[in-house]
Amino acid sequence: xxxxxxxxxxxxxxxxxxxxxxxxxxxxxxxxxxxxxxxxxxxxxxxxxxxxxxxxxxxxxxxxxxxxxxxxxxxxxxxxxxxxxxxxxxxxxxxxxxxxxxxxxxx
Numbered sequence: 001x002x003x004x005x006x007x008x009x010x011x012x013x014x015x016x017x018x019x020x021x022x023x024x025x026x027x028x029x030x031x032x033x034x035x036x037x038x039x040x041x042x043x044x045x046x047x048x049x050x051x052x053x054x055x056x057x058x059x060x061x062x063x064x065x066x067x068x069x070x071x072x073x074x075x076x077x078x079x080x081x082x083x084x085x086x087x088x089x090x091x092x093x094x095x096x097x098x099x100x101x102x103x104x105x106x107x
Contacts, residue, residue, distance in 0.1 A: 006059070007066035016059045023056065 005011075020042075027045065028036050047053025074083055 003066070006063045007069065010067060011059065011063045013060070016063070019059055027054075 028038055045054045046056050046058050049055040077083055
């Protein structure tokens with residue numbers, strides 16, 4: 001699972017669907033040409049183990065959670081170098097991260 005990439009970039013829906021299809025095909029043993037009967041819904045497979053599921057994660061929700069973690073870190077990790085770089089490059093005003101206007105040009 002590409003966890004690091006999911007924590008930095010928003011995963012396109014096409015990629016999420018393709019990876020989940022590979023997971024389903026592996027779990028249920030279906031190939032490209034054969035259709036198998038699924039005894040359990042995908043929603044149940046993605047349910048937590050303690051609630052009767054297999055504990056697989058829904059990739060779209062996992063991607064959102066990992067991206068949200070960076071916003072939380074930005075708000076609470078005041079002394080980290082990466083936060084200071086973002087603050088200098090994009091400014092301090094809220095979470096509207098657009099590059100600052102150029103004040104002058106370097107000769």
